[in-house]
Amino acid sequence: MARFAAVSVTGAGWALWHVQAITAGMVVAVCFFVATMAFAFLLGYLGSASFEQRVLVASTGHRLxxxxxxxxxxxxTLDRPQIVFVAMAAVLVAAGSLGARVLRHRGR
Structure with a gap:
């Protein structure tokens, strides 16, 4: 499976696994889903070596x-406005980190 598809499936599964967030109302559910997908992309693209390295990155990242x-x-953490800020921060951190990674690879 391509990395983009794998990260997307993993992120969606990770979000749905947290039933308490999905059942806490529409704003919380959407914000949690957005944050989870952003973190999934960040962790999914940071882990690019062996299976063990990818598991270590994912588990350490999740814990952090x-x-x-x-x-x-x-x-x-699932109250408003906290979850809204978490979603915004997750998107900004993921976009910034992945953008820096792309720029670094272009410079090679």
């Missing part, structure tokens, strides 16, 4: 995302 959420919002 959860820790950052707990440190910034505590038990209220």
């Amino acid at each position: 995302i959860n820790v950052a959420g707990c440190l910034t919002a505590g038990d209220h």
Whole structure:
């Protein structure tokens, strides 16, 4: 499977796995889905070596995302406006990181 398709399927599955976010209302569900897809693309494109390296990147990245959420919002990570800010930050971080990666590869 191509990386884009694999990351898309993984991100959607990851979002749907978190049923509590999907059932918390439309705004929360959409924001959580957007954040999850952005993080899936970020982690999916950071891991580009062996299977073990990709699993390590995904699991470490997931843990860091959860820790950052707990440190910034505590038990209220799915409340508004926190989830809206998380979605916006996820998109900005993913776009910036992947954009920098593209620019770096063009410079070679």
